[in-house]
Amino acid sequence: MKYSEKELQTLKEEVSEMWTLVLSQLEKAKQAFLQGDVALAREVVRREKQVDAFELKIDSDCENYIALFSPVAVDLRLVLSLIRISITLERIGDFAESIAHHVIDNDCHDIDLSILDELQLEKMFDIVITMLSDSFVALESENTKIAGRILSKDNEIDQLYYRSLDILTNYLQQAPAHIRDGLKTFTLIRKLERIGDHCSNIVEEIVFYVDAKVLKHGGKKTVVPQTESDC
């Protein structure tokens, strides 16, 4: 393996480590929420700084790689993808921390358990965790065939999110005293929905890197430069 390839490999490994950390943060946030485990939630908050540090290091290392090696083609696509993936992972890490704060602040404690069950929060957690771990596998194996599967899970999350809006609206109409907890719960659900969106963004980056295709904003365009006639 050439020196420049080793440097790229190192960058990839850094992103993998960050990915593992963020995945663990999300799993712990889930566990803390479902079990009301404040100590675990505090651990998630403490470890958020490590996620931020990863983002800064990867950003700097990618800048250095571009400056020193002037990558092109697949190497350029990889470095660009890694920068954007690390930014997205950092945001997911922020959401995990924010969920942990919900646990520490005991935000949802007044909501009826039956409503919490109906909202299927555990299922939402499981889906986003699966999306994040599957996209990790997609990058490691450079396999974009599973991209469609991951993106369809985002639709599932969206459906649960919109359903939760109806459930909470009905519930809060009948129990207006719990409106604050209801809103806090909805905020948490919104965070899970955003994590699903971020996982989709990561998948789009992997497709850009591996297949040189742009899926962003619904456009399944192959990367073709503009010609003068397009202008």
Place this chain on the structure above:
Amino acid sequence: MIETRNIDFYYGNFHALKHISMKMDVHTVTAFIGPSGCGKSTFLRLFNRMNDLIDHTRMTGECLIDGRDIYGKSVAIDDLRKQVGMVFQKPNPFPKSVFENVAYGLRINGVHNRSFIAQRVEESLRAAALWEEVKDALKKSAFALSGGQQQRLCIARALAVSPSILLMDEPASALDPISTSKIEELIYRLKTDYTIVIVTHNMQQAARVSDKTGFFMLGELVEFNDTKKIFLSPEKEQTQNYITGRFG
């Protein structure tokens, strides 16, 4: 427009170019990249018939400029070389003054009108972005100029006879980064008036200055496409391996 149709070229028994077909539009910059010995300079030299000067060479296929086969019997090579100027890797000014270097092409083509020559020399030096640096030193020896200035002088010399095509064979490979940058800036400006074909080993240079890039290997044109496409998502694995440094 430059067009080649199924070109094969041989040095003796060595098959240097294999079935090359390509079209280069007017007022564009086309870059040829590829490892040493891949045939890119041989291909470039076809466009002004410089390969004719090499013994034991043979070509088949067609090479057309503006629709005319430049290897046709009726083509006068001198006229062709006025239309197709060339700049080489190392600056090669004549042992004459700055002025006479640029005027040389006009004089050997029978132009004797002094004011016209002076006007054309100034225009050419301005087009080559050298006028401001040499306007007070036109009588000085061209050898007194720096390497970068000498190369721009050679470009001015090529422009003086009003070509429509400019061939450049690694024009900046012997120059420092500042001179290289000036040459690249010049290429960018000159394409408004000229069709430029450049051979370069510097891939960043090809990416910066050209509209289209052709990747050659072992005498074959592996891929020819928009430069942005070549450097972001090439279609051929060989191209990707070469431009990312994984070749060989």
